Amino acid sequence: MKRFKLVGSVVFALAIAFAGLRFGNLRIEKANPKIKGVCLAAFEVVAYNSHLLPPIANSIASKRSSADYRCTKITDQLSKFDIFGVSEVFDEKLAAKMIDEMNADPERAFSFIRSPPPTGVFQFAGGGLLLFSRFPILAENSLVFSDGSRFLSSGFKAADGLAAKGALHARLKINATLELDSFLVHLESFSTPIRNRQVKELAAFVKSHHRVGVPYLLMGDFNIIGPLNSDQLGKREYRDMVANVTMKDFKMMDVAINASDGRLAKGTSDALVDSGGDRIDYLLLGIPTSNSIDWSASSNTIRFLDSAVQEGSLSDHAAVWARIRFSETHRVD
Numbered sequence: 001m002k003r004f005k006l007v008g009s010v011v012f013a014l015a016i017a018f019a020g021l022r023f024g025n026l027r028i029e030k031a032n033p034k035i036k037g038v039c040l041a042a043f044e045v046v047a048y049n050s051h052l053l054p055p056i057a058n059s060i061a062s063k064r065s066s067a068d069y070r071c072t073k074i075t076d077q078l079s080k081f082d083i084f085g086v087s088e089v090f091d092e093k094l095a096a097k098m099i100d101e102m103n104a105d106p107e108r109a110f111s112f113i114r115s116p117p118p119t120g121v122f123q124f125a126g127g128g129l130l131l132f133s134r135f136p137i138l139a140e141n142s143l144v145f146s147d148g149s150r151f152l153s154s155g156f157k158a159a160d161g162l163a164a165k166g167a168l169h170a171r172l173k174i175n176a177t178l179e180l181d182s183f184l185v186h187l188e189s190f191s192t193p194i195r196n197r198q199v200k201e202l203a204a205f206v207k208s209h210h211r212v213g214v215p216y217l218l219m220g221d222f223n224i225i226g227p228l229n230s231d232q233l234g235k236r237e238y239r240d241m242v243a244n245v246t247m248k249d250f251k252m253m254d255v256a257i258n259a260s261d262g263r264l265a266k267g268t269s270d271a272l273v274d275s276g277g278d279r280i281d282y283l284l285l286g287i288p289t290s291n292s293i294d295w296s297a298s299s300n301t302i303r304f305l306d307s308a309v310q311e312g313s314l315s316d317h318a319a320v321w322a323r324i325r326f327s328e329t330h331r332v333d
Helices: 057-062 066-077 092-102 192-209 235-244
Strands: 035-052 083-089 113-114 132-133 137-146 165-175 178-187 216-221 250-254 281-289 293-302 318-332
Touching: 035 066, 035 165, 035 178, 035 216, 035 281, 057 216, 066 083, 066 092, 066 281, 083 092, 083 178, 083 216, 092 113, 113 137, 113 165, 113 318, 132 178, 137 192, 137 281, 137 293, 178 192, 192 235, 235 281, 281 318
Parallel strands: 035 083, 178 216
Antiparallel strands: 035 318, 083 132, 113 132, 137 165, 165 178, 216 281, 250 281, 293 318
16 A cells, blocks of 8 residues: 655644533543543544545435535545544545645645555445544555455445455554554445454454554444443444454443443434434544553534535534543552
8 A cells, every 4th residue: 555645743732631621512521530640642533434436336326416525525624633534435536636635735734544446356446445644654554355245135335345445554653652553444334244254354454553552543434333322232243343353451442432421422324313323433442451541532423514515414424523632640549
């Protein structure tokens, strides 16, 4: 995979989120009063399925018109954040347009990696993944899943095997004291058995490329329905997925439900309804248990409604957003 590095290091302003502070309808989780910490870093991250399909699929499978306009508006909206993973950018021309527009302003330019081109038989699009970061990329890797649903079994609209779906990895240098292994994935949408096999491949990919003692972020469109708060166990497929991608000596946090302090999270499958539909897009955060790194976050969904798009929103999905704060902690008893 070719790496695109457009700018050097970008000065990162630390944003300290205090316990109990509210920003509109967003909320920082409550701090443990027995834990004292020094902020290592704070940043905003978004995962968003853009629904920018390849031309061959637009007339059959697209749920949104005005692809060129949507691409520009999506770029403008996402450029406000520090790290963001965009899935379903299957149109190569629009992927190039997004990259160019994302870096039109040299003072706000991003490092990025993207899915490799398709190489499989009867694959007409790449993986459609773009991972952007304000922080320098130290290492990068890509994965193409070995299987996907096919036309004969699922029809053209759900034939995921026509695209080289997979995952990306970028190790980010957040600052002088903190790195973050970031993974972006888009899993099978139609076949549960195929999706389960892809989760195993994803887990092996994460295991191969994450570093011991370094936090990791796993984000994207998982096409697996998850619970709406931390009191719910979720369906078996969700539980199995989380167990598979949790590495040894790490604790895994589903940011939307662990940061909400018991409040219901919202879904992401339908941007046009207030509930968001099913929760299938995730920000999962792996925290090492071997050191004193702790975290807190606020999280929400962003629907990106837009009346200039005939269907009413920039994508059929809502985005999942979080402001994440890492700190180095010690107990005060």
